[in-house]
Amino acid sequence: MAAPQAVPWSGYAHRVEPRREDVLGALERVIDPELGRPVTELDMVREVRIEGADVFVTIALTVAGCPLRSSFENQVRDTVGGLPGVGSVSLAFDVMSPEERQALTTKLRGGVTERTKGISLDASTRVLAVASGKGGVGKSTLTANLATAFARLGHRTGILDADVYGHSIPHLLGIHQRPVLVDRMIVPPVREDLNLKLMSIGFFLDGNEPVMWRGPMLHRALEQFLSDVHWGELDTLLVDMPPGTGDVAISLGQLLPRAEALVVTTPQALAQEVAARAALMARKTNMRVIGVVENMSGDVFGSGGGAALAADLDVPLLGTVPLDARLREQGDAGHPLVVAEPTAPAALAIVEIAEQIAATRREQGVGIVKQLPVVA
Ligand SMILES: Nc1ncnc2c1ncn2[C@@H]1O[C@H](COP(=O)(O)OP(=O)(O)OP(=O)(O)O)[C@@H](O)[C@H]1O
């Protein structure tokens, strides 16, 4: 057999052994998709072993059965596998101990071990509550598509599905993993391709008695839930509100700091009346109504209701989204229309609404939250 020819500059010819510090450096580019930080920073790298050209890495996951293994596998293969001299990369998983999880929680909370009341968000996070007076007007569809549009504008975006009666956002986005519980911190699942984080109150509702969804007990439970969710750094959080002006909507209104509300209506007059009630509720809970969206405009329902409501409320009509069956079809398939069919008129209308909202930054000092008494 002929001797292999030496090829100048090739890793093979020089037999460069991968260096430990290079492997660790590469692992700094492996990001935990849910926590949004490098695995090195999260103390998740349990072992790095180098045998000749073969690199063995072990990562400790927060919980066993973490649904994101393949994301870690792809990232480690791409980063470590690209280093000079690396022949093969093997990735093994381990699970953090309760102590490690607790240390991680403390780290993520910035050293604050005491649980704080209310939703944990940066002061710079914009909270947009999508509200309506009645059900079925397209709130969830708009929330999912607007969030996708914001993410595509480069905002770090999360969705809180707070519609205790429907919680349809997981379905609309095809996010089926459950949130991960790290110590007492709830980590929202992400949809990586859309770069969206999702928390649904439905995850938390399971097994809870409906009686809880009333009065002060509800308020405390919601407060607890919201304070346990770890959103990380977010630019925009969209909240799919429960329809109407019930206890849950009012409690949420009080617990979401500095929220701005978007009121969704259909073109008919009755829908406007109920939407006006939702707007009133938003104002009562110190949300600032930033505009109206008319959904399902077109021949069947006519149009103009959104403009009338916007005039009534003295806020802008941010857009009209036409009736388009593809919104429902793509939603049912877990693909927001704004990515599935970005040139559809309904998708364009939604993206334009997101751009308009993104262009308006909340003025400083408007709508400072005044704590209202708990509604019983
Ligand atoms: N512009 C539109 N054109 C066609 N269908 C739409 C449009 N907007 C929403 N839909 C469809 O209307 C139905 C209701 O929409 P959606 O679930 O988003 O409303 P909702 O206000 O969140 O309702 P609920 O009160 O039940 O939570 C869904 O089947 C959805 O796909």
Ligand SMILES: [Mg+2]
């Ligand atoms: Mg809904």
